[in-house]
Amino acid sequence: MADRRYETLVLIHPEQGEQGAKELTNRVRSLIEEQKGTIGQIQEWGLRDLAFLVAKQRRAFYVLFEYRATPAALTEVERNLRLTDPVLRFVSVRQAENAPPTPDRTVRRPEPEETDTSLDAGDAGDMESLGEEM
Amino acid sequence: MPKDRGERRGSSSKGEGRGFRRRGLGRRKVCRFCADKTMQIDYKDTRALGGFLSERGKIMPSRITGNCARHQRRLTVAIKRARTVALLPYCTSYP
Numbered sequence: 001m002a003d004r005r006y007e008t009l010v011l012i013h014p015e016q017g018e019q020g021a022k023e024l025t026n027r028v029r030s031l032i033e034e035q036k037g038t039i040g041q042i043q044e045w046g047l048r049d050l051a052f053l054v055a056k057q058r059r060a061f062y063v064l065f066e067y068r069a070t071p072a073a074l075t076e077v078e079r080n081l082r083l084t085d086p087v088l089r090f091v092s093v094r095q096a097e098n099a100p101p102t103p104d105r106t107v108r109r110p111e112p113e114e115t116d117t118s119l120d121a122g123d124a125g126d127m128e129s130l131g132e133e134m
Numbered sequence: 135m136p137k138d139r140g141e142r143r144g145s146s147s148k149g150e151g152r153g154f155r156r157r158g159l160g161r162r163k164v165c166r167f168c169a170d171k172t173m174q175i176d177y178k179d180t181r182a183l184g185g186f187l188s189e190r191g192k193i194m195p196s197r198i199t200g201n202c203a204r205h206q207r208r209l210t211v212a213i214k215r216a217r218t219v220a221l222l223p224y225c226t227s228y229p
Contacts (some may be wrong), residue, residue, distance in 0.1 A: 009178065009219050060220070064178070089211035093177070093221045102178065 001070045003037070005095040007102070010081065011054065011063040011088040014047060021061040024086060028065060028077075035076050043103055054088050055070030066101055162202025167209075175208045177215035184207060186213065191223040 010028060012021045021044070029039060045062035054060065069077070074092060081090050167173050177183070185203075186194050186209055195215055196206040216222040 011219055042206055051217070051223040052225075054220050062219075089219055091177075091215055093215065102176075 001060065003068045003070045003073075004118035005040075005066075005068055005097055005099070006074055006092055007064060007095055008077070008090055008092040010063045010065070010090040011050075011094050012063065013055070013086040013088055014057055014059045014061065016061065016086050018047075018061075020086070021063070024084070025063050027084075028063070028081070031077055031080055032065065032069060032073070035069055035073035037067045037073050037077070040068065042066070043104065051057065057088065058060045060088055064097070064102060086105075151183060165200060165202035165205050167205040167216045168202055175205065175212045177212040178221070183209070183213050183216055187222065189226070191226040 008028075009036060012024055016024060025042060025044065030044065032039060043064040043066075045064065048062050049059055050057065078090070079088050080109050147209060167175065173182075175182075186199060188194055193210055196203065199206075201209060217224055
């Protein structure tokens with residue numbers, strides 16, 4: 001069977017942590033390779049804010065896999081992703097044969113990070129002060 | 135691939151002829167994706183897609199953005215893909 005170019009974007013539960021996300025990425029990589037797929041590139045976007053809550057989480061690790069595989073292999077990979085609990089969601093798309101690989105800049109690890117932590121810290125501060133008053 | 139056939143047609147001037155009067159005298163909108171061929175519609179490019187969402191997170195109609203039908207179709211698919219992986223919202227800010 002002819003193999004095709006696919007890409008799969010996977011959302012990993014934030015509780016997995018940086019380390020767990022790495023491990024899971026490797027697991028998916030070997031999964032694709034077991035199915036005789038060839039990996040083009042893997043992009044780790046890191047912890048990103050979600051546009052809305054997914055499984056009560058505000059963030060998730062995003063990992064993008066670009067690879068070639070047969071359609072049968074893709075269904076098998078997708079089936080396994082569905083069985084993997086720490087995978088919140090994923091989307092698989094067939095890429096055009098002549099499409100350039102996803103450039104790194106689409107990743108653009110979004111700004112927050114600092115502002116977010118400062119916000120969190122602010123909240124915590126408020127809570128503490130409240131506690132003291134009481 | 136038959137899909138590629140439409141490329142040349144891109145944005146055809148539609149119904150400018152008689153019996154169809156354009157309301158107002160705004161300047162004719164041109165499909166942004168036809169004007170700039172290098173622009174790709176990619177569901178991962180949140181920044182580009184976000185521009186085609188209303189404040190509420192709804193997809194803007196082509197009547198407002200001026201996209202041609204072909205690109206509007208691709209755009210909606212891309213936005214919906216982005217929504218399934220929480221890159222874009224289905225809906226924002228409740229009243």
